[in-house]
Amino acid sequence: MDEQKSNRRRGEVLESAILQAAWEEFSDLGYAHLTMESVAARAKTNKAVLYRRWSNKAELIRAALHIYLPKPMTVIPDTGNLRNDVVLYLRGLAEPLQIVGADAIHALIGELLNKSLISAIPPILQPGTESKLGAAMLTILKNAEKRGEINLAQMSPRIISLPLDLFRYEVLSRHEPVSDKTITEIVDVIFMPLLK
Amino acid sequence: MDEQKSNRRRGEVLESAILQAAWEEFSDLGYAHLTMESVAARAKTNKAVLYRRWSNKAELIRAALHIYLPKPMTVIPDTGNLRNDVVLYLRGLAEPLQIVGADAIHALIGELLNKSLISAIPPILQPGTESKLGAAMLTILKNAEKRGEINLAQMSPRIISLPLDLFRYEVLSRHEPVSDKTITEIVDVIFMPLLK
DNA sequence: CATATTAGAAACGGTTAAGTATCTTATTTG
DNA sequence: CAAATAAGATACTTAACCGTTTCTAATATG
Structure with missing residues (x-):
């Protein structure tokens, strides 16, 4: 007792x-x-x-x-290869989402218009945070340019933002963590072929 | 008086x-x-x-x-040219949005998770309506294949759905009607170059 | 012109949930 | 072990808003 x-x-x-x-x-x-x-x-x-x-x-x-909510990663991959850097960049965005899980992503998306919570929403879901997340992408591309992989000046902004745009679309439309298969598809089927 | x-x-x-x-x-x-x-x-x-x-x-x-809410267009463009067909297809999706305007788009996006209204939301904003809207795209591509412009069998599904995906992302992220400049960019800068 | 409809106006009741207040009781701390 | 602190429990106040009811008055229709 x-x-x-x-x-x-x-x-x-x-x-x-x-x-x-x-x-x-x-x-x-x-x-x-x-x-x-x-x-x-x-x-x-x-x-x-x-x-x-x-x-x-x-x-x-x-x-x-x-x-x-996990804080987004800050390190910018620099493996000496553009394709791998972009894949790692997207994986870095995907990781926090995998941790929080689909239910929470769904709930967070439901709050995108809620002013009292918007500051707590991860940037990957938030509108108007393109530039902040896009900065890492730009660094990756500049590194690739130094190695002679691409010519940044003749790349359309639309192509530059394409990996991030497609990643975001994936989250917004499916309300779940982005799979590795999707990430490699975005890079290998869409992004890389557009670099001539 | x-x-x-x-x-x-x-x-x-x-x-x-x-x-x-x-x-x-x-x-x-x-x-x-x-x-x-x-x-x-x-x-x-x-x-x-x-x-x-x-x-x-x-x-x-x-x-x-x-x-x-305007009903979505039903006619599938068939101009004898793939690039033009896709532009017209996307313009057909953009038109209803231009009519309702940014405020209403914003309000509609806010209701995407509201079960009691979801049936009234236009397909272009609704998740799970890819196949319905994608059918028109497929017809356009089949027509192009008949003319010898493309080989449909060797196109990745991701590329097939790309114009629609990018269009949707544009609406979901900007909450306003999609401009003609954006449409032609999607087609001329992204989609067409991916067809070899 | 008589009668049936239906709009106008206002009060009412019910529900949900936020936020407050009060009192009791367990636990920490000196 | 006494006093202070903070949790537990519960009741209360307030507010918004849905949906209803009732009564009066305008207008359509035969």
Whole structure:
């Protein structure tokens, strides 16, 4: 007998449990359909505890996304081969999506027009972040130019942004992580053949 | 003096005014933020009149979309030239979007995950309608094959769907009608060069 | 002109969920 | 071990908005 009479969580332990519950509710239901009650219930606590830490629903969910969404990779591949660099670049974009999984991607896409969450949405899904993500691509292409693989000046901007555009389309239309097969197809069937 | 003491609308006149108000509210606010009250107010009538005609909000908005969203074109271009056929095909997709305008496109994209409206969303925005829209593209390509312009059997499916994919990406990412410049770029800079 | 329709107006009831307040009780800390 | 802290539980307030109801008055129709 003599079970633990209770096991009241406090501080960081409780906070982490709440943030995890918030993340799961978000993945399962999306922002609009989750409620503070449902998050509290999932974390086996109650609303008041939530409001003691975050002043409203948007702040709670932003905090959960901040923790659970992987940060995008920053290293720019430089293998001495354009084709491989582009594949690795796209794989670097795909990896975070594989970690979060299809449910969360679906939920995130549903929030693309939600102003109170937009800052927490990964750049790969966000409109208007072309330049930021495109910068890495440009570096890859400049490296290829140094090796004499391409002539950057005579490449159309549309071709330059094509790998990223197709990658994004894949995510936006399928709502799931982008497969390796898709990545190599984008590069080998579309992008590379366009470089003459 | 002697103004018209009143001018109470009835029947079809009133119904059209309500549907127009519903369409405008939808374009301005999106489904989630428009209310039956706001539609009634915009149509200068009241909620009860709306509920006498449509049993709920979803039905009202579906009816409005049904009227105000142009039906997609059905004719498949056959000019004797592949490049021109594909440009005309994409223009046929762009035309309805130009009619509805950027605000409505934005609102429609916001509803892509809304089950009660999804059937009213134009195929060009809807996921899972590739085959329907792609059929026209396939016919165009078969015609080109008959003329000896291409060999369909050795074309990757990814290249076949590329014009449509890029068109869709353009709409999904920019939330506005697709310009003619973009269409010709997709065809002349990307698609045609990939056919050897 | 009499009668049936249907619009106008306004109040009402129900639901959902956000956010607050209060009180009790477990656990930490000095 | 006493006092402070923070969790648990629950009730409450507020707000938005859907959908209904009821009553009055305008207008169409026979």
